[in-house]
Amino acid sequence: MPADAEPSIPKTAATTSTVDSPAGGPGGPGSRELIRLEQVTKRFGDHTVLDRLDFSVDTGKHVTLIGPSGSGKTTILRLLMTLTKPDEGTITVDGERLFPAPEQQCREVRKKIGMVFQQFNLFPNMTVLRNITEAPVTVLGLSRDEAEDRARELLDLVGLADKCDVRPTQLSGGQQQRVAIARALAMRPQVLLLDEVTSALDPELVAGVLDLLRDIARSTDITMLCVTHEMNFARDISDQVLMFDSGRVIESGPPEKLFGDPDHERTREFLSAVL
Amino acid sequence: MNWDWSTLGDFLPLFGHGVLVTLQALVLGALIAFALGLVWALAQRSPLKVVRWPVTAVTEFVRNTPLLVQLFFIFYVLPEWGLTLSALATGVIGLGLHYSTYTAEVYRAGIDGVPAGQWEAATALSLPRSRTWAAVILPQALRRVTPALGNYVIAMLKDSPMLMTIGVLEMLGQARQFGSRTFQMNEPIVVVGIAFVLIAYPASLLLRALERRLAR
Numbered sequence: 001m002p003a004d005a006e007p008s009i010p011k012t013a014a015t016t017s018t019v020d021s022p023a024g025g026p027g028g029p030g031s032r033e034l035i036r037l038e039q040v041t042k043r044f045g046d047h048t049v050l051d052r053l054d055f056s057v058d059t060g061k062h063v064t065l066i067g068p069s070g071s072g073k074t075t076i077l078r079l080l081m082t083l084t085k086p087d088e089g090t091i092t093v094d095g096e097r098l099f100p101a102p103e104q105q106c107r108e109v110r111k112k113i114g115m116v117f118q119q120f121n122l123f124p125n126m127t128v129l130r131n132i133t134e135a136p137v138t139v140l141g142l143s144r145d146e147a148e149d150r151a152r153e154l155l156d157l158v159g160l161a162d163k164c165d166v167r168p169t170q171l172s173g174g175q176q177q178r179v180a181i182a183r184a185l186a187m188r189p190q191v192l193l194l195d196e197v198t199s200a201l202d203p204e205l206v207a208g209v210l211d212l213l214r215d216i217a218r219s220t221d222i223t224m225l226c227v228t229h230e231m232n233f234a235r236d237i238s239d240q241v242l243m244f245d246s247g248r249v250i251e252s253g254p255p256e257k258l259f260g261d262p263d264h265e266r267t268r269e270f271l272s273a274v275l
Numbered sequence: 276m277n278w279d280w281s282t283l284g285d286f287l288p289l290f291g292h293g294v295l296v297t298l299q300a301l302v303l304g305a306l307i308a309f310a311l312g313l314v315w316a317l318a319q320r321s322p323l324k325v326v327r328w329p330v331t332a333v334t335e336f337v338r339n340t341p342l343l344v345q346l347f348f349i350f351y352v353l354p355e356w357g358l359t360l361s362a363l364a365t366g367v368i369g370l371g372l373h374y375s376t377y378t379a380e381v382y383r384a385g386i387d388g389v390p391a392g393q394w395e396a397a398t399a400l401s402l403p404r405s406r407t408w409a410a411v412i413l414p415q416a417l418r419r420v421t422p423a424l425g426n427y428v429i430a431m432l433k434d435s436p437m438l439m440t441i442g443v444l445e446m447l448g449q450a451r452q453f454g455s456r457t458f459q460m461n462e463p464i465v466v467v468g469i470a471f472v473l474i475a476y477p478a479s480l481l482l483r484a485l486e487r488r489l490a491r
Contacts, residue, residue: 083395111401121396125414134410135400187400 031058034190034223035080040089042075042247049075051247052089057240059190062217062224064234064255067244068270073227077193080225081115082106094190111139114189118196120176122168122183128155129164132183140187147186154182158212174205178212185216192216194226198233206230213237231275235259243267282459283466286450290466293449297435300366300445304435305428307371312378316386317408319379338376343437345369350441366438366445374431378424385420386412418489425482429475446470 035057042050049072057063065073078084079091082098091099098109122131132151136142142150155161158178160171168176177197184192194213198206210233217224217237228234234241234255241258243251243266251264262268318330337345346369349360360368389412397407439448450463 081395081399083398107401110398113399115395115399117392117396117399119390119392121390121392123393123396123411123415125411125418135402138403138406138410139401183400 031061033057034059034061034094035225036090036092037076037079038090038092040079040086040091042072042079042084042086049247050079050086053248055242055249055252057191057223057225060221060223061239062226062237064226064228064238064241065244066228066231066234066241066270071244072247073244074195077115077195077225077227080113080191081193082110111187112190113193114184114187114191115193115195116177116180116184116197118199120168120173120180120200122176122180124167124169127165127167128160128171128179131168131179132186135183136186150186151182154185155179157185157215158182159208172205173201174208177201177205177209181209181212181216185222189222191223191225194224194228196227196229198228198230229274231259231271243270245270276461278461279459282457283462285457286453286459286463286466289449289453290446290463290470293444293446293467294470296363296443296448297432297445300363300370300435300438300443301428301432303367304370304374304431307368308374308378308427308431309424311371311375313382315375315379316382319383320386334376334379337373342369342373342434343440345373346437346441362438362442365441366435366443370431370434370438373434374427377427377430381420381423381427382416384423385416388419389415421489422482422486425478425485429478429482432475432478433471 033056037053037055040050040053041048049070053072053076065076067073075084079086080093080098086099089099090097093109094112096105096109098106101109122128123134126134129148129151132154133142133144133147136147136150137144152161152164155164158181160175160178160182163171163175163179168179171179181197197213198209201209210230213233214237216222224237226234226237238255240252241255242249243258243262243264245266251258251262251267258267259271262271315330315334318326319334321327321330346365349369350362350365353360393411393415394407397411402411435445436447438445439451442448444452446467450460450467453463454460
């Protein structure tokens with residue numbers, strides 16, 4: 001709602017000077033910053049996973065995080081989903097503070113964000129339909145009928161309209177992941193976080209899920225933050241690709257540039273190893 | 276061994292009463308153990324130390340003292356403080372309280388066994404904590420622990436003769452009373468022993484079937 005007040009908040013000289021922050025990316029006139037991490041540090045014991053990280057994502061953009069495992073990509077998604085808390089720094093979503101913030105505010109801001117997990121994490125004790133309607137009914141206050149209509153539409157979108165009354169365990173991995181995507185979208189989030197969503201799938205099921213996500217990326221204005229090892233997929237859907245190494249963004253840019261002619265030696269090494 | 280079928284005939288009506296009392300104590304005791312154990316298990320996950328700490332102290336204390344002592348305490352000591360309970364009520368509460376400290380551990384394991392991803396999915400959907408427990412975690416945890424809870428019901432059945440010591444005339448209590456009146460101990464004791472097998476064995480078969488069903 002406070003769209004007018006938005007742009008004036010963070011884009012001050014002080015923040016733009018922060019190192020080689022990828023925040024500088026497209027960011028042209030008319031684009032509105034939706035997510036901003038400033039000086040975010042996350043440690044697990046002695047290990048620093050994220051080291052004073054700065055980056056921002058504009059509304060409607062599709063950003064892919066790539067890099068070797070353990071480089072902190074997934075941690076960023078988990079921080080945004082409030083599954084873990086940073087040790088230092090601030091996280092802002094849609095102009096509102098997500099961290100540090102009082103519990104109540106954190107809960108409100110979190111509703112703007114949805115997440116799809118590597119292991120699907122569907123609720124095995126509920127039918128497919130209940131999986132999708134549970135949160136819209138209890139969190140958004142939709143009536144059961146409204147929520148079911150919405151769920152059926154989404155199941156249609158993900159190609160599983162006939163699986164309403166089935167338990168998740170009776171579905172293939174690819175089908176489960178498509179239900180999980182529908183479940184996340186049912187909350188109408190502004191941001192969709194995708195955490196290696198095809199890594200746990202049998203190879204022949206990967207394409208279906210990626211095609212679905214391509215569709216969603218193309219046909220909606222949802223902002224996507226994606227951690228993936230599927231470089232072709234990253235190339236197809238991304239507006240911007242961030243290369244991570246050891247808790248820092250070492251290079252960022254549009255996919256043509258990053259996949260075609262990367263500046264950084266480490267990026268080149270990584271890409272030649274995975275492509 | 277002396278065996279007199281007519282003695283058996285004399286004992287059977289009393290035995291019938293005993294069976295009913297045993298089953299009553301078992302069912303009510305189990306209900307208390309199931310409910311109270313869940314309360315303990317949830318309280319032990321409270322973020323508040325003032326909740327966690329006393330609950331841990333109470334459950335450890337109860338689990339590590341004999342049921343018989345607890346029964347005597349409730350029956351003979353509590354009246355000193357103005358709380359007088361009937362023998363059967365004492366037995367039910369004693370059994371229930373004692374076994375609730377075991378079911379609490381069962382629930383704890385069941386709750387811990389729900390994958391972290393379920394909590395994370397609930398957070399990602401912004402489900403409130405209470406709803407996460409009620410709709411996601413507990414249904415999965417309870418399913419896992421049903422067989423283990425059943426095993427404790429069988430254990431409770433086998434501990435139920437302890438209620439005899441505070442004067443509850445359950446199966447064994449009836450047998451002993453009958454024996455000390457008639458000096459015929461053989462028949463009633465054998466009948467009671469068989470009765471325990473006839474209740475416990477089918478129950479454990481039922482549990483195994485349930486376990487297989489739930490494992491699917």
